[in-house]
Amino acid sequence: MSVQDDVDDVGEFAALLRTLKERTDRSYGSLARRLAMNTSTLHRYCAGEAVPLDFAPVERFAALCGASAEERLELHRRWLLAVAARQRPRQASAAGTAETGTDTDTDTDTADGPVESPAEADSSPGLPWYRRRRVAVGLAAACAVLAALGSLAALPDGRRASAGDRPGTAAPAPSDTAKTEAPDGKSPSPTPSGTSPAPRRSSPSATPKRLKPSPSPSVRTTPPAGGTASAPPLTWSADSQAWKLGCGHDYVVAKPPEQVPPPPVPQDAGVWAASQNAVHGGETLVRLSVQGRTDTAVVLEALRVRVVGRSAPAPGNAYAMNQGCGGSITPRSFDVNLDKDRPIARAVAGSDTGTPIPAVRMPYRVSARDPEVLLVNARTQECDCRWYLELDWSSQGRTGTVRIDDAGRPFRTSGIKGLSRYTYDTSERRWAPYS
Structure with a gap:
């Protein structure tokens, strides 16, 4: 079976998940909470980036989205094909390495396990994933240092960077007081020191005569x-x-x-x-x-x-x-x-x-x-x-x-x-x- 067939099996499974999700008015985060899984996990399933090894979360997802018996049966069939496709060893482009790409519900939003980007795989085809990730982290750190030195050199008149001049830090801007209303008619609390006071707005409850x-x-x-x-x-x-x-x-x-x-x-x-x-x-x-x-x-x-x-x-x-x-x-x-x-x-x-x-x-x-x-x-x-x-x-x-x-x-x-x-x-x- 070709790699293209494997991709099609995973894509068809993900497409059916997205179809069921679109029936609801809920976000990925709202659905994930009710399924006891992480938001990023559910999003990867629906995007075809990962396939669950267990059908239980898929069954709960289908029930939450109101899938019919026929749709659940079709979802199970597509899941079986997607799992088989992801677990089937793939021929790597350079070194013949194999990857599965399967996923479970145990990951978190900040540590998703050994998931590598295409750029990492192409740059070091003969290294295992943890070695490639270590190289990528080192390159990222070096780029950050060079970017910081470049921003300091760009400051005019040899000034030293202040808190508002640091890369990635926005200068403070005058804040606009949110439209608030207190039941007793009191005005909103004053703006913080160092910012321009916003124009005072009349509260809707202060003019109840408009019918x-x-x-x-x-x-x-x-x-x-x-x-x-x-x-x-x-x-x-x-x-x-x-x-x-x-x-x-x-x-x-x-x-x-x-x-x-x-x-x-x-x-x-x-x-x-x-x-x-x-x-x-x-x-x-x-x-x-x-x-x-x-x-x-x-x-x-x-x-x-x-x-x-x-x-x-x-x-x-x-x-x-x-x-x-x-x-x-x-x-x-x-x-x-x-x-x-x-x-x-x-x-x-x-x-x-x-x-x-x-x-x-x-x-x-x-x-x-x-x-x-x-x-x-x-x-x-x-x-x-x-x-x-x-x-x-x-x-x-x-x-x-x-x-x-x-x-x-x-x-x-x-x-x-x-x-x-x-x-x-x-x-x-x-x-x-x-x-």
Whole structure:
């Protein structure tokens, strides 16, 4: 069997792994944690750079990605061929050395075992891998010394390098104060000494009188109450103008059809709703993106709902943004029934052409490299409800809660039961009663 056949067997195995991975909305890091393996290990499997000697992690990966029985059988067949290809001795280009290239789950992100680059193999074909690696390390060290001497010689007027002049060290730059909001209205903590103070920005919660829907997602990093403790180790953004499947949504507008402009494209929904003083009709979909400030993991412990106002449904007409959505992908989400006395955020599984997508389960971990996107679907039939979310977190012995709202004010959802409902007739270019 030729070397090309071996490469094809490994590539087909890796290609199927990538196909299964792309069905999920998770990163390599998120999947690797649930598989009890390192991120770099999983990435090498999917890239065709390594093949696991045991099928157990592959079986767990397939189950996590929702693979069918036929797909698991095909994955096992391709794995057998890939293992055989990697364990078959290959003829080296110069010295006839053999390598296997197989891998296990026991490596780490910083020490991946005897893996050599093509440059190392070509430079020393007659040396074993550990000798070649030792030569490569020596060459790298020599290059680093020469680079340092060259940078020192390049300094003008014979100056001695300062901390900001050292190679690889960036000069300090004025920092821009992050947009923060304290629940008690206090301003963010001052900028560190030695940097230019950033312009003071008004907090969204300081202007709660603005009642129009937000034309863009809100982004904040909310400090704990009192403003004395350091900011939480996470950031978030919330888009309350998401539409179901990207096409379906209702707005309540207190205007007759002839005064309402045509429906916008989904990316302009916020501007359109603000211009019409529109209220979410029947349901509000909030797309919540959460990530850590650093690589340190932050655990999302719980997601809660707070209803701060109930009244009769808003008057007006219901205007549908579509004539029906196609597609068969239902994203997993949190479902909230605002008509309950004590509504809760209930995790709901999704579906991809009949393949189940597991529901989101708390607790969840995020970091700067591993963000998460949560979809909250809040619905009502009986009230004009004003509400917000609370997200509990913990990290390195600290705990806290951040408020998720619509740029400093509660989200708003109003029932449409009993209202006249219209859809846009594209041929007549006018709003017509919904049939």
